[in-house]
Amino acid sequence: MKIEDIRDKRIAVLLSGGVDSSVVVYELARMGLHPDCFYIKIGPEEKEEWDCNSEEDLEMATAVATRFHCRLQVVDCHKEYWSQVTRYTMEKVKAGFTPNPDVMCNRLIKFGAFDEKMGHDYDLIATGHYAQTEWIDGRKWLTTSPDPVKDQTDFLAQIYNWQLQKAIFPIGHFVKDEVRKIAEREHLINAKRKDSQGICFLGNIDYNEYVRRYLGEQPGDIIEWETGKRIGEHRGLWFHTIGQRKGLGLGGGPWFVVKKDVEKNILYVSHGYDPQTAYKQDFTIHDFHFLTTEVDQPRVTFKIRHTPEYLTGSVEHAGEGRYIIHADKKIHGVAPGQFCVVYDEQHHRCFGSGEIEME
Numbered sequence: 001m002k003i004e005d006i007r008d009k010r011i012a013v014l015l016s017g018g019v020d021s022s023v024v025v026y027e028l029a030r031m032g033l034h035p036d037c038f039y040i041k042i043g044p045e046e047k048e049e050w051d052c053n054s055e056e057d058l059e060m061a062t063a064v065a066t067r068f069h070c071r072l073q074v075v076d077c078h079k080e081y082w083s084q085v086t087r088y089t090m091e092k093v094k095a096g097f098t099p100n101p102d103v104m105c106n107r108l109i110k111f112g113a114f115d116e117k118m119g120h121d122y123d124l125i126a127t128g129h130y131a132q133t134e135w136i137d138g139r140k141w142l143t144t145s146p147d148p149v150k151d152q153t154d155f156l157a158q159i160y161n162w163q164l165q166k167a168i169f170p171i172g173h174f175v176k177d178e179v180r181k182i183a184e185r186e187h188l189i190n191a192k193r194k195d196s197q198g199i200c201f202l203g204n205i206d207y208n209e210y211v212r213r214y215l216g217e218q219p220g221d222i223i224e225w226e227t228g229k230r231i232g233e234h235r236g237l238w239f240h241t242i243g244q245r246k247g248l249g250l251g252g253g254p255w256f257v258v259k260k261d262v263e264k265n266i267l268y269v270s271h272g273y274d275p276q277t278a279y280k281q282d283f284t285i286h287d288f289h290f291l292t293t294e295v296d297q298p299r300v301t302f303k304i305r306h307t308p309e310y311l312t313g314s315v316e317h318a319g320e321g322r323y324i325i326h327a328d329k330k331i332h333g334v335a336p337g338q339f340c341v342v343y344d345e346q347h348h349r350c351f352g353s354g355e356i357e358m359e
């Protein structure tokens with residue numbers, strides 16, 4: 001990100017009160033810019049009180065904005081979060097898929113609802129994501145962070161092209177340690193704060209709790225895939241995902257979730273010794289969402305969950321928005337509904353992502 005490219009632009013910073021977006025404000029201020037900052041407010045649920053973590057976040061955000069002579073405004077995206085992100089999540093979960101609310105949050109809230117409310121007055125929206133953008137042959141691309149553990153391009157791989165055009169990631173060229181060091185050196189108020197955990201905006205509610213609040217529990221049988229033997233009870237298929245190993249509460253493990261039968265409410269598990277049930281080499285993704293252009297090479301790298309490693313393989317176009325991914329090696333835990341994020345061979349440019357299909 002060069003100062004020449006942003007000096008004359010109107011910039012909005014999404015400031016969460018965390019260390020990453022605070023360093024974004026510092027980085028811009030260091031260049032002599034004083035962008036307007038916005039704290040997005042989302043309550044835990046209609047009836048509940050706002051929790052104290054969020055109050056602390058807002059205090060931190062206020063302190064950071066004030067220190068760098070920036071204005072801070074609170075933008076309420078509560079309704080949009082519950083009507084869009086939560087609705088998507090619960091619909092998918094009910095149908096037996098494994099959704100990713102944080103991926104949709106970027107498209108629908110941070111670069112979506114926020115843009116409708118305030119962002120439209122700005123040329124650029126800056127966030128503290130670990131991701132970069134790069135102009136290659138006249139086109140803007142989403143490119144990966146040098147920090148493989150923190151990289152968040154996978155969470156951004158469903159944003160629209162117009163959103164990518166507006167996005168800047170001023171700390172995206174740093175690794176997390178560097179960001180922390182800058183925060184400490186500059187005595188930012190939140191330099192020593194822990195990283196946020198859990199679902200974005202819902203902080204202290206974990207995923208299972210989030211789903212339980214909406215869908216409750218729906219107990220059913222756990223059956224061993226190979227033998228058909230009933231070996232336990234689950235509290236609801238929605239608490240489980242294909243490939244899951246932990247939290248099954250079964251003895252005599254290790255056990256893996258290999259299949260969910262939504263109609264019969266049965267969770268199938270296996271010891272995973274049979275490669276046919278536990279591993280997959282080819283799978284289809286649909287509704288492929290391109291960030292910049294279509295996948296322009298057969299050899300790619302990809303991720304099927306948020307891990308530092310990139311898998312290698314090739315893609316085969318299978319019609320309107322569909323691709324078959326041929327992994328070089330068999331992979332574990334290919335869960336329908338999860339996004340498969342596709343990168344170039346050097347895992348530098350992110351092409352976008354598609355949803356893994358149910359078989």
Ligand SMILES: Nc1ncnc2c1ncn2[C@@H]1O[C@H](COP(=O)(O)OP(=O)(O)OP(=O)(O)O)[C@@H](O)[C@H]1O
Pocket residue numbers: 013014015016017018019020021022038039040041110126127128129195196200201
């Ligand atoms: N409540 C919020 N209000 C405004 N922006 C937010 C909020 N939550 C997250 N963001 C923006 O989204 C970015 C990525 O969010 P994520 O939850 O992944 O944060 P993070 O890596 O812990 O960053 P931070 O340290 O800035 O909280 C943040 O850096 C910030 O720009």
